[in-house]
Amino acid sequence: MSAAPADWLDPLPWLDLARVADPSMVERSLRANEPGVREFAALLSPAAASRMEALAQRALALTRRHFGRAISLYAPLYLSNYCPARCTYCGFSAGLRIARHKLTPAELEAELSALKDLGIEEVLLLTGDRATVADYPFVRDSVRLAAARFPNVAVEVFPMSVDEYRGLSVAGCTAVTLYQETYDPVRYEHSHLSGPKRDYHSRLDAPARALAGGIRVAGLGALLGLGEPRFDLLSLFQHATHLRRTFWKGGVAISFPRLRPEPGGYTAAFPVDQKFLAQAIFAFRICLPDVPLLLSTRESPRFRDGMAGVGISKMSVASRTTVGGYDLETVPSGQQFDINDHRGVTTFCAALEAKGLQPVFKNWDAAYREDTASVRAGNARQI
């Protein structure tokens, strides 16, 4: 492998430990007061896999300490599935013949209303890669519309410049999620065949640009299964710690998208099973105890229920991965990936409550954020 893509990104020294740590190292890592990358690597090892219950107990204790028994809930809303990129694993790939659609402002309003009716207070707006019909102005305008109604608006779109991120922040965007997909440059190149997404470095630096542009939280993730999982998880850990050190006023959050076998879909080169996914989440919770860890509806109800509060602190609910889809009038379109937890808000909240967890639709700190106040005032004047 050639030189590391960035001076903070160097998972190779820890990869052996992640592959072959011995039980005593796992034990020390479980108990460490200030776990670092070394302990994280050991907790990813096969030896740690035979201590899953201990990892889970520690993850539970730390999740309770930092997040209480609350699970923060949000819903994703796809604004557009137009995409110029060809990514081997994605349902929106430019090479696929699917129904393409982009929400008009009126449709967006209808979708937002439908989500509000479900009780959602945080929405994640998504698009494909940067496309002429769904570029920065479209995202910014959509953020502005959403921010008039939702206290928390996050986006998961395409890498932007610092100025564009600043524009999003002013429009009311509080978080930017962007998965590196895989941190291995070779695997990255093989998986991204065309389009702006080919640019590995621009994508790698985008979360830092978002934080520099005033976005409060950068959401990170690797698409598990695309590259060697331990390599990607170690890189992800280094990415998170690097951003926290550099942008001490901002936060990071980590998601765990996993490639799952889908009929007619992409086959992961390095399939990750549920058990290893759980182990990875426990390792992150133990080593980054105060970072929000997110799980989507890509995972099954049984898995989501098991992981809620045991490492996982934030979850999507009642998701659609088609464009729109919450409003009954929505135009049908191709979806990005299969949903496996189809439970509605009420059912899912009941499941959380049965576990002694409190579902939270967070809306309070928006009241004193200057950007929200001005967005709401601005929108009020426009009506």
Next chain:
Amino acid sequence: MADGLKLGDRIFSSRLLLGTGKFSSTDAMIRAVRASGAELVTVALRRFHPGRPVDDVLAPLAAIEGLTLVPNTSGARDAGEAVRAAQLGRELCGSPFVKLEIHPNPHHLLPDPIETYEAAKILVGEGFLVLPYMPADPVLARRLEDLGCAAVMPLGAAIGSGQGLTTMSMLKLIIRDASVPVIVDAGLRSPSDAALTMEIGGDAVLVNSAIAAAENPELMASAFAAAVRAGRDAWKAGLMPQSDVAVATSPLTGFLAGGEAG
């Protein structure tokens, strides 16, 4: 040099800094400085009175090889006074270092965070290597670091109180997040306090009262030096973790059995 203390562009091998005040005599102070192996000592600024010669400490300190003098702005009550004191100190000591100490309350001598921040901003701009004495506040530490201070100097306890590391939990947060050296200053009473500071990852300690007020300052100084070295080595060696009592609950991972179905 291996494991040196890096301040600005200078590297020091000793992680024990000494204050030169409160000794019974200049001679006692000089012997303690030599015994401590310190390479950085803080000195105060005083008015020179015509007709009343001040006991000269500059000459005997200058005679100690490898010693860098760090003027202390103590006595300044606001940023303006501290900046002037720093400029005077630079004329006298010939080093770019300044220990920024602003404590308006003469009873507890706790540092003023706002004046300290303002003074640091100006002094960094004038090319000083600023070592700010500060409350043990993790956010203030990052803000002073962002300004360009060469280190941060959070207090362990109020000056001269000898209460040890009352700010331990805050010090750990500061140490964890700092990219500049963390020099714990004030309140240390015993060599074990110094060793503990190094064991939790502190980069250096500054000690004054604990040595000056000891029965045998020279011996206490060498004890502190040994403690700082021991604590540093212990930190490098990797202390065994304290055991966390696990909470016994029912098994959490049953849902993972049986593979992917469901």
Next chain:
Amino acid sequence: MDLVVNGEAYRHDGQATIADLLRECHAEAGRTAVMVNGDVLRKGSFETVRLSDGDHVELIVIAAGG
């Protein structure tokens, strides 16, 4: 000329440079820092800076402490 030196009234009868004042006070130029009317003087300027009537001068040295 009449000066205020270290907060006290002082009568100077010399050539009115800082260096003169230091010599008069038996202060060593290499070991003394000087402020005139609130401004810190650079070392090496002592022979050239002239005092004026009514100036406030501070003579500062290193002492044990800190």
